[in-house]
Amino acid sequence: MGISLSNKEFNNILDELKKEYKIYAPKLFKGKGRFSDTDLVRYDEISSIEEIEFGKKSYYSPKEVLLPITQTLFYFTEDKVIEPEIDHKKTLVFLRSCDIHAVKRLDEIYLENGVEDPYYKRRREKMKFILMECEKSFENCFCASMGTNETDDYSLFVKSEGDRVFLDIKDKEFSSYFDTGVETEVFPNFVKENKIEVNIPENLDIDIFKSLMWKEYTSRCIGCGRCNTVCGTCSCFSMQDIFYKDNERTGERRRVWASCQIDGYSEVAGGFDFRSDQGDRMRFKVMHKIYDFNKRFGYQMCVGCGRCDDACPEYISFSNCVNKLNEKVKEGK
Amino acid sequence: MDINTKKLKKNAFRVTKERGKTAIRVRVPGGHIEAKHLLILKNIAEKYGNGTLHITTRQGFEIPGISMEYIDDVNKEIQPVIEGLNINQVDPNTGYPASGTRNVAACVGNNVCPFGNYNTTDFAKRIEDAIFPNDYHVKIALTGCPNDCIKSRMHDFGIIGMTEPQYDPYRCIACEACVDNCRDRIVGALSIENNKVVRNEDKCIGCGECILKCPMSAWTRSEEKYYKLVIMGRTGKKNPRLAREFITWVDEESIIKIILNTYRYVDKYIDKDAPGGKEHVGYIVDRTGFQEFKKWVLKDVELGPKAIVEENIYWY
Numbered sequence: 001m002g003i004s005l006s007n008k009e010f011n012n013i014l015d016e017l018k019k020e021y022k023i024y025a026p027k028l029f030k031g032k033g034r035f036s037d038t039d040l041v042r043y044d045e046i047s048s049i050e051e052i053e054f055g056k057k058s059y060y061s062p063k064e065v066l067l068p069i070t071q072t073l074f075y076f077t078e079d080k081v082i083e084p085e086i087d088h089k090k091t092l093v094f095l096r097s098c099d100i101h102a103v104k105r106l107d108e109i110y111l112e113n114g115v116e117d118p119y120y121k122r123r124r125e126k127m128k129f130i131l132m133e134c135e136k137s138f139e140n141c142f143c144a145s146m147g148t149n150e151t152d153d154y155s156l157f158v159k160s161e162g163d164r165v166f167l168d169i170k171d172k173e174f175s176s177y178f179d180t181g182v183e184t185e186v187f188p189n190f191v192k193e194n195k196i197e198v199n200i201p202e203n204l205d206i207d208i209f210k211s212l213m214w215k216e217y218t219s220r221c222i223g224c225g226r227c228n229t230v231c232g233t234c235s236c237f238s239m240q241d242i243f244y245k246d247n248e249r250t251g252e253r254r255r256v257w258a259s260c261q262i263d264g265y266s267e268v269a270g271g272f273d274f275r276s277d278q279g280d281r282m283r284f285k286v287m288h289k290i291y292d293f294n295k296r297f298g299y300q301m302c303v304g305c306g307r308c309d310d311a312c313p314e315y316i317s318f319s320n321c322v323n324k325l326n327e328k329v330k331e332g333k
Numbered sequence: 334m335d336i337n338t339k340k341l342k343k344n345a346f347r348v349t350k351e352r353g354k355t356a357i358r359v360r361v362p363g364g365h366i367e368a369k370h371l372l373i374l375k376n377i378a379e380k381y382g383n384g385t386l387h388i389t390t391r392q393g394f395e396i397p398g399i400s401m402e403y404i405d406d407v408n409k410e411i412q413p414v415i416e417g418l419n420i421n422q423v424d425p426n427t428g429y430p431a432s433g434t435r436n437v438a439a440c441v442g443n444n445v446c447p448f449g450n451y452n453t454t455d456f457a458k459r460i461e462d463a464i465f466p467n468d469y470h471v472k473i474a475l476t477g478c479p480n481d482c483i484k485s486r487m488h489d490f491g492i493i494g495m496t497e498p499q500y501d502p503y504r505c506i507a508c509e510a511c512v513d514n515c516r517d518r519i520v521g522a523l524s525i526e527n528n529k530v531v532r533n534e535d536k537c538i539g540c541g542e543c544i545l546k547c548p549m550s551a552w553t554r555s556e557e558k559y560y561k562l563v564i565m566g567r568t569g570k571k572n573p574r575l576a577r578e579f580i581t582w583v584d585e586e587s588i589i590k591i592i593l594n595t596y597r598y599v600d601k602y603i604d605k606d607a608p609g610g611k612e613h614v615g616y617i618v619d620r621t622g623f624q625e626f627k628k629w630v631l632k633d634v635e636l637g638p639k640a641i642v643e644e645n646i647y648w649y
Binding site: 029 | 443447449451477494502503504505507510526527528545546547548549556558
């Protein structure tokens with residue numbers, strides 16, 4: 001069962017919810033696309049249903065809500081360390097099935113992989129999901145191949161149709177907010193198939209490192225890192241110690257997103273770079289997404305959102321690479 | 334044959350090498366045209382001309398080999414192209430009312446090109462609408478970015494697209510793609526300080542490439558579109574030269590006003606005894622001096638707060 005209510009009624013409830021929650025959703029930023037007179041869809045706080053971009057895949061993933069791009073861990077003076085204030089507000093995030101599956105991968109990395117990450121944990125604990133449906137598969141999506149096209153891990157399901165909002169409330173915590181509205185059947189639509197089908201090779205092992213197929217990417221990839229920054233499951237960060245210009249005895253420690261495709265990621269003390277070739281970096285990324293993670297946690301890391309393919313300026317397709325890999329394994333090369 | 338060549342030229346036809354034959358020049362403001370118009374040009378070329386078309390250096394078409402007796406017929410047949418491209422006309426079916434002010438040329442701009450900082454064709458059409466028809470010899474070209482593919486610096490007015498990059502340090506992951514690119518290919522306006530990027534505003538030419546390179550959208554475009562207006566470049570036999578900066582970070586409305594003011598300035602100072610009554614604007618500026626030109630063209634122009642006007646210009 002579910003309910004339907006007018007946009008105005010829904011927005012009033014959002015106002016109520018905002019007292020307790022920060023609400024994030026994909027939002028269209030006019031004129032903020034890379035090229036002139038183009039737009040950008042990315043996550044941001046919203047306060048009305050009209051602000052939410054339901055019709056397009058967000059260019060950047062919702063991981064931005066969980067993993068701050070630049071996060072100050074502490075400030076230091078000569079004799080003191082001060083942690084920044086913690087925002088105690090809970091968060092609600094509008095996101096699609098694949099992106100909910102992606103958060104599970106982030107949980108695995110940050111919470112289930114040895115020591116828990118406290119910065120991640122305190123944000124994650126306060127976060128609840130609002131499912132957005134996909135009426136049809138977007139370009140480059142291959143969620144069905146990755147088994148991330150469906151989910152029941154959400155508190156609310158919300159869909160927008162003209163001036164009405166339809167929602168299904170799964171989480172009792174929210175029942176009290178939605179005491180208005182007309183009762184009606186509301187079920188999310190899940191994509192059953194995509195134009196792109198990806199077959200992850202069985203019996204994959206590290207012999208594939210020797211394959212010549214990676215060489216192609218040495219010349220094609222420019223190492224810009226967009227595939228990482230838009231990915232919902234890439235979770236790497238780097239540390240930066242900053243010394244303020246006016247007083248170099250004070251400063252801060254930040255952690256900032258990092259990308260395995262960008263120079264510096266594999267540079268070690270002394271200046272040696274153990275993976276400087278873009279083909280090697282591509283191999284590392286692809287194998288992490290469809291081999292290493294699976295080996296450790298028992299399921300694939302990639303959720304098939306296709307954002308890496310959407311974003312690559314050199315038109316390198318991750319999904320096509322995996323399929324090529326499958327052919328190579330079959331051929332025994 | 335009795336032909337008034339002055340009238341013929343003003344009507345965008347020309348006197349050619351071959352006696353009795355003329356060529357019509359077709360304006361295409363902004364250099365972008367619906368493909369359907371080409372069929373009309375093809376018909377004219379095959380019916381009245383010699384079956385060929387010349388693509389002009391100013392992004393128009395010239396249809397040669399037309400017998401002068403067919404000028405009226407050609408003017409009737411070209412009418413849908415004149416209307417389709419919204420060319421200001423005095424009387425329908427009489428062809429182009431002037432030829433002195435040349436076709437306003439533009440690179441492909443942000444219709445297609447990733448570097449383009451604005452829609453060059455649309456802006457070109459707005460300029461065309463403001464200044465055509467006009468007999469004074471003025472050449473204008475628009476280019477989407479400082480690459481200047483249209484070679485706007487060889488025109489009386491060159492309009493170069495700019496954007497003011499907006500930086501969100503929170504979104505920056507210090508990949509330095511923008512810094513490297515600006516240093517290697519542009520002007521080196523960016524540097525890294527404490528793992529965030531600092532933009533030297535005096536050096537920045539507003540090309541927008543930092544925005545193109547950024548994998549995080551930490552760099553985005555300014556809401557306002559800006560331009561660099563370069564002036565009085567020219568080719569030709571007498572002292573050819575490249576245009577120099579006049580106003581940087583100027584807005585569209587001001588540019589149109591400045592160009593319109595220029596026509597008033599030319600009206601006042603053109604050498605009435607010049608051969609054929611024709612004098613290019615650049616030579617007039619050489620005669621009156623830049624300061625007089627500047628006084629005239631900036632009349633009633635309200636520049637935005639970012640606009641930088643050159644005190645003086647030294648062409649070389």
